[in-house]
Amino acid sequence: MSDVLGNPTIPPDASDSLAVLEKSRSTAETFGIPLAVLLEITHRCPLQCPYCSNPVELDRSGKELTTEEWKKVLSELAEIGVLQVHFSGGEPTARKDLVELVKHASDVGLYTNLITSAVLLTRERLSELADAGLCHVQISFQGVEESLADRVGGYKNGHRKKLEVAKWTRELDLPLTVNAVMHRQNLHQLPDIIQMSIDLDADRLEVANVQYYGWALKNRAALMPTVAQLDECTRIVEEARERLKGRLTIDYVVPDYYALRPKKCMGGWGRQFFNISPAGKVLPCHAAESITGLDFESVRSNHSIAWIWQNSDAFNRYRGTGWMKEPCKSCEFREIDFGGCRCQAFALTGDAANTDPACALSPLHEAIFKQAEREAEGDTNRFVYRNFAGGTLESGNDA
Amino acid sequence: MAGPRHISVSETSRPVLPRHAKLKYDETRKVWVILAPERVLAPDEIAVEVLQLCDGERNVGEVSDQLAAKYAAPREAILADVIVMLQDLADKGFLTEAREKTS
Numbered sequence: 001m002s003d004v005l006g007n008p009t010i011p012p013d014a015s016d017s018l019a020v021l022e023k024s025r026s027t028a029e030t031f032g033i034p035l036a037v038l039l040e041i042t043h044r045c046p047l048q049c050p051y052c053s054n055p056v057e058l059d060r061s062g063k064e065l066t067t068e069e070w071k072k073v074l075s076e077l078a079e080i081g082v083l084q085v086h087f088s089g090g091e092p093t094a095r096k097d098l099v100e101l102v103k104h105a106s107d108v109g110l111y112t113n114l115i116t117s118a119v120l121l122t123r124e125r126l127s128e129l130a131d132a133g134l135c136h137v138q139i140s141f142q143g144v145e146e147s148l149a150d151r152v153g154g155y156k157n158g159h160r161k162k163l164e165v166a167k168w169t170r171e172l173d174l175p176l177t178v179n180a181v182m183h184r185q186n187l188h189q190l191p192d193i194i195q196m197s198i199d200l201d202a203d204r205l206e207v208a209n210v211q212y213y214g215w216a217l218k219n220r221a222a223l224m225p226t227v228a229q230l231d232e233c234t235r236i237v238e239e240a241r242e243r244l245k246g247r248l249t250i251d252y253v254v255p256d257y258y259a260l261r262p263k264k265c266m267g268g269w270g271r272q273f274f275n276i277s278p279a280g281k282v283l284p285c286h287a288a289e290s291i292t293g294l295d296f297e298s299v300r301s302n303h304s305i306a307w308i309w310q311n312s313d314a315f316n317r318y319r320g321t322g323w324m325k326e327p328c329k330s331c332e333f334r335e336i337d338f339g340g341c342r343c344q345a346f347a348l349t350g351d352a353a354n355t356d357p358a359c360a361l362s363p364l365h366e367a368i369f370k371q372a373e374r375e376a377e378g379d380t381n382r383f384v385y386r387n388f389a390g391g392t393l394e395s396g397n398d399a
Numbered sequence: 400m401a402g403p404r405h406i407s408v409s410e411t412s413r414p415v416l417p418r419h420a421k422l423k424y425d426e427t428r429k430v431w432v433i434l435a436p437e438r439v440l441a442p443d444e445i446a447v448e449v450l451q452l453c454d455g456e457r458n459v460g461e462v463s464d465q466l467a468a469k470y471a472a473p474r475e476a477i478l479a480d481v482i483v484m485l486q487d488l489a490d491k492g493f494l495t496e497a498r499e500k501t502s
Binding site for chain 2 (some may be wrong): 032033035036080081083084108111113135136173174175177183203204245246247249342
């Protein structure tokens, strides 16, 4: 019972009394409603992280769903069998109605998680969120050392504020996850990030290496780690997992550029996951809008969320294996990794139906790997900060 | 504040699900689940029954007494199974222990 969730339907291994709920083979083609849904309730954020997972084209506040629209979405999600919702963004606390939304989610029986940069929270507001039924808080950290962390986030005194909010979180008896996005410029701080998580009394640490789409792809030369750095990172995580068993759970996401096999992105397109954008689009992945030519249905349309999940063209386009071209089509791993990530395939090859170049069988794999290696050894360190203007280059000089 | 973070389950411990782990019947999938951060666990029937008895008041011995009586099964075997299951849950961070009563 230790996998991340997002797996549809029906119980598991009968020999495990506490197995993770996941799909059984016999239901693999039915696409049951996901257990958890990511709600990106706004794209507004005071931070400007250069690897932000939001699309480069951000939704302006005028396009955001209203309080009533989000409440209707929450009720509908609970009704169709979603069990958990993650309030995310942008920065979800930038919405004035967050407490009201969390309260409504709790009222309809959803388990609620807040994914936050924490810098806008006061102790009073966090306490209101706890009273509204919030079940779990995840705070992002950009490093352990103030100057680097604040530089990565592009937000002065942000790190200090995060530490303070993390402390309040535990004082309010809310479980805490530390989310640390790792890249070339902060990987050397990993051991200290693990210690910081212990000191903050966190339950869980996510060591998430940057995934290179959208903003992160713009910043790849400044972020890409070396192979040696990554090997060291994996070694540190494995050692810490063993040492801290029962004390701190560590989830580990590796970047796929240096792998030979692509990741099973989102558990396969339209199989286990969907998210809802600030403007109400129902998406197979938070980067999906980067793929042009796909039409995503909105919760503002006449269709129910369950209909969109089951029947919309965007969800069915890359479901299963029927859409595949070679080398995926005849590949023995096609049902295992579903050809990797569609957004990455689109970003790097111009066609989302191509094999993700993270796969060694992609004709582009070698070239991309070599390029990433060169970038990792290079001295481009300046970031392009994420903002509504399409990005701003960090001032100063490289190296 | 919650009880201790990492507990070692024994006959005298009085375990309880922490606030961030919620036992719930999922009407859509017709199955009991434990909701936890980034996890959904599917406890089997016995685990559900044990967890429903773990209210922070009863100790593990008392939980086992009840199950042994209900199923007319040997108490020692049940106790051993209950401890293994609860320790598994504790190791994964989804079980805590009620503090000593101060009253």
